Amino acid sequence: MTAVRASTQDRIFPIRESTATIVAEVFQCKNKVMAVVLELPEEVDVDALTERLYLLQHIDEAEKEIAAGKGIPHDEVRRRLAKWLT
Secondary structure, eight states: OHHHHHHHHHHHHHHHHHHHHHHHHHHHHHHHHHHHHHHSOSSOOHHHHHHHHHHHHHHHHHHHHHHTTOSOOHHHHHHHHHHHHO
């Protein structure tokens, strides 16, 4: 009986951990959305809200890429822009 109980706990514990992580991510997302909603003017349409959330999502993804070393150094960006602008 103890082996069965331990086996069940071994299977349930990872599920609890992943559920807690998912719930934390949902609340974090909800807080971000609420912050965006509070920043918008009183008269706003769904398209403006969607655009703002889309922009913020891409900014967040870009910041994560930069933190992971996937960004392009400023000198390289300047060099590339110089080619386009001349």
